[in-house]
Amino acid sequence: MSEHTPHEVEVLDTEPTHHSEHIVSPKIYGVIFGALLLGTGLTVGASYLELGIFNPIVAIAIACIKAVLVILFFMHVKYSSRLTKLTVAAGFFTFIVLITMTLTDYMSRAWGLW
Amino acid sequence: MDSQAIATQPVHGHDEHAAHPPYLRHHFATVEQQRETASFGMWLFLLTEIMFFGGMFAAYLIYRNWYYPAFVAGSHQLSIFLGTFNTAVLICSSFTMAMGVHAAEMKWRKPLVGWLLATIVLGCVFLGVKADEYHEKWEKHHVPGLNFSVQDFTHPSAQYKEEPPLPMDMAQKTQVYFSLYFAMTGMHALHMVIGISILLVLVVRAWGGAYTHGHMTTIENFGLYWHFVDIVWIFLFPLLYLISRHQ
Missing domain, CATH: 1.10.287 (Helix Hairpins)
Structure with missing residues (x-):
């Protein structure tokens, strides 16, 4: 079992990853x-x-x-924290990229010419 | 090999650690960190769900472009009233769920149980209306693969006399529309059924005070799931029900 030194715990605590307690x-x-x-x-x-x-x-x-x-x-x-915001944004961005690439492929094919 | 130590509970007890709430797992430094981690994990799961539904939305997008007249004719067979009603019901259920999360944050036990019960009731109303719509599709022979007829689209009945009759090949393509309709609303309904099942467990546990004496991460993360299902419907409703209603 690894032991957290008090210093390590302190560093974890000050990282801006925690949920704000906003209700x-x-x-x-x-x-x-x-x-x-x-x-x-x-x-x-x-x-x-x-x-x-x-x-x-x-x-x-x-x-x-x-x-x-x-x-x-x-x-x-x-x-929410920046981690959550970034996660959500990255997810939707990836989704948009996938849709765009699918449609790009669909539109740029020589339909009926092969 | 240290596998034994991994497989079993550590023998040293809580007294070796600083005092902490019973719901704080040992591998987290603080309750906030534990909460953030759970929320992060829940969002990652929801992103996979976005990709899952996204595949069906992409298929919808392309087939709608290919067979637009069939999609218009298929869409006009759906009841705008029932669709709008169900959208409102689902938005209400998202509101009651959000209020449930608020009650859990405030540590109010009975309001939490009440809001969760309201969410269950609204979810069941949605599924009931959906079942009625599916039943109507069955009676009108609009279920591809099981019970389908192009009759309504090649020879529109008096009820739909403003609809232009479709040529046979396009009328057949309404099956693509109805396949997507059943796939998308069916997967959405399955998510609702799963959600309601989880809610039933949550209500029982909430009644016992599990979230008002302990921590409410479970309620919070279930709320994320429920709102996600609502968002899927927010897109399904205009895409399936509201194609070219002005025609």
Whole structure:
């Protein structure tokens, strides 16, 4: 069994990895809850408008805003450590890269020519 | 070889360490570090879930581009009312879960049990509506592979008379839409079933005070899972239910 010297424990303690003890107030949850319901109404309403190519763009944009609200407030990422923020951001970044590369391959093939 | 020492509990007891709460594992220096580690691990798991659902979203994206008229016709068979209702139910359940996490943070035992129960009820309402929608799909012969007919798409009924009839080859492609519909909402529903099962255990343990006397990392991390499932639905709803509703 390795033993932590008091010094080591101290170093671990001062690393900026620990959860902040921030408790999100129910008021903020309520506001986000209202915003999410509003977003749902907006996305249904927008789907009935003739926006051409912007219909799916508006739908995805509203969904992204709702997702970001959930992630930042319900999932506490706004109040989390930099490690958590970096993890979440890296995950979504990787996801975007994978989707982009898939679509790049899909669009750049000579469909029907081989 | 020191394998024996690894396999068994260390014989020296707590008295050799500084005093610490019973829920602080020995390999962590502080409760905050333990909490952060658990949260980090939970997020890594959720990232794998993003990739899992992401594969289906990528398939959806490409097939929607290929067979757009079939996707429009398939989407118009879904009930906007039920979809919107279920979205609202799921958002409510995310709110009750967030309030449950707050109750756990405040060490309020009964409110925690109440919020968790509310989350279970809302989750069950969602699944009930989903089951009703699946049942309707079965009755309308819109289940690819098991019970499917292109009749509604080649010869739209009077109820859908504004829908243009699709040529046979495109009408067949509505099966791609419904396959993705069942795959995506089915995997989402499976996550809900798993979530509700875990919630039942959490409620019993919360009633016994497990999270209000000990630490609430479990509640916090389960909240992350539940909100993630909500986020998946936030994207599924417009993509599956709301394609070209203005037509």
